[in-house]
Amino acid sequence: MTSGDLSRRRFFAQAAVASVGMTVPMSVEPGAPEADGLVEVAFTVNGKGERLRVDPRITLLDALRERLELTGTKKGCDRGQCGACTVHVDGRRVLSCLTLVATMDGKRLTTIEGLAKGDRLHPVQQAFIDCDGFQCGFCTPGQIMSAVAVLREGHAKSDEEIREAMSGNICRCGAYPNIVEAVKQARS
């Protein structure tokens, strides 16, 4: 038995998603760094191709906020503990503060800005509004990105399971009960 069968299935699933109206940029040739120490990377964010020359120490979080002006993704703790910077990379939720943008070459990213279709909110965004799933709102983009992934992962069958699956996203206002309600509304 090998992991090949499973990853192949996952690959096809992703390929199907990727082919729906998205442009995948050519990835940059890997290899040795350039003379000035900068690294070139190309990826898509919310369906749009981006190409950046970056200092290799720059996190995906800082690149999104400072270089691409996508400030919906929030910087909370910058050490992986709060979940405010959660984004999707190739469909899976990760912490952009613990991800180097230089490792994103050829990847497909989704941030909170990529969820709504024009003025039509994503069902999870609508559910957070309907259920009052936030107070100050700072953790909300990360909560919503996590919740979208939780629903896709199928880990929202009970309140208990939702709480466990959302445990990487901290809300200092304590809106947890309403966040659980929002995930349940979006589930149905």
Place this chain on the structure above:
Amino acid sequence: MDFLRPLTWDEALAYKAGRPEATPIQGGTDVMVEINLDKGRPAALLDLNPISELTGWSAEGRTVRVGAGVTYSRLIGELGSLLPGLAQAARTVGSPQIRNRGTVAGNLGAASPAGDSHPPLLASGAVVEAESARGRRMIPIGEFYTGVKRNALAPDELIRAVHVPAATGPQYFSKIGTRNAMVIAVCSFAIALHPGERRIGTGIGSAAPTPRRAVAAEEFLAGELDWDGRSALDPGVARRFGELVAEAASPIDDVRGRADYRLHSLSVMARRALGWAWKDYAGRGSA
């Protein structure tokens, strides 16, 4: 800081041979915290993510070879029945986002005494496949941890995979922390029953400078259990096993817990984990 992007394993070994000071990065969930907190900037980063062969696992005979790039999430989803102890430990690591990136190889690279992979790797008798441009080396897990956050890798070596024997009996992992998610262990314990060899495996985490086995506890218990009759566990034996596990530890007081608390909770965890494992074994009846 240089950013090295090998595409193949051989390229990675060549880079590491030329730049032994380069820090490998897989999931980045340890490396990035250090970079963001500016605790020492690596001279160079060696990004192992583009090497797709590392993200595979395969069952070779009775052993599962887990590539260095296999994340905790995949381990939980795909290897829960072959490697139940390691999968249980993986479920307790960080948060879902951390588990989507973090790896057992990274846990071994960091070699923190609190790393959750270590107790089940010790209990099941894993072997680390290390390689450099000079050749390959199979390091038994008991020889891998050499000190607090130190391991047996040579500067030019990389972990390619971890070989973990598939479970032949019940395995359990137990961890004490302040809440149910996102906690570094105050202390942790793993047990594996190896009924074919009438042998017990153990692993203790966060209660000594390195993760370690409780060898005297293993030997005591193996001799006391009713392997053939599968009769109920003698509470006295379970209690003694817990004491011997605690005796194998040498914890310190630190921000997460006091030494005496660690010793007490280790004996309780060991007794309970044995209880769960024996219940499974006895309940299964003779094969």
